[in-house]
C-alpha cells in the first residue's frame with residue numbers, strides 16, 4: 001500500500017464506485033468518452049459515474065446511449081447507475097434491455113433491478129412477464145423488483161400482491 005495513494009471517495013449516492021468521476025462534467029464530452037470503444041474501460045467508467053452525478057435528464061439519456069457499447073460490463077454498470085439515478089426517462093431503454101433475449105444476463109438482471117429502484121408502476125406488466133423468464137437471474141431480479149415496488153406500497157410480506 002502506498003502512503004501517497006488516493007482514497008476513493010463516497011459518492012453522493014452513498015456508494016464507493018469502481019472509478020471516480022472525471023473533472024470535466026460537460027454532458028457532450030462525457031457522452032463521447034462513454035461511447036468511444038477505443039477509450040480505456042476505466043475512463044469510460046469514469047464517464048458513467050460523472051454522468052450519473054449530473055442527475056439531469058440529458059445525462060440520463062446520454063447514459064442510455066452507452067448501451068450500444070460492445071462491453072457487457074459497461075452496459076451492466078450503466079443499468080446499475082440508472083437505478084441509482086431513479087429517473088423515469090431511462091425506463092423505455094431499461095425495458096428494452098430487459099426484454100432483449102440476446103442481451104447479457106448480467107445486464108438484463110441489472111435493468112430489472114433498476115426498474116424496481118426507479119419505482120414507477122408502469123413497469124409492472126413488463127416485470128411480471130419476465131418474472132417467468134427461463135434465465136433464473138432475470139426471473140429472480142424481476143421478482144425482487146416487484147417485491148420492492150410492493151414494499152414501497154406498504155405490503156408487509158414478500159411476493160404478496162403481484
Ligand SMILES: [Fe+2]
Pocket residue numbers: 109110
Ligand atoms: Fe447486480
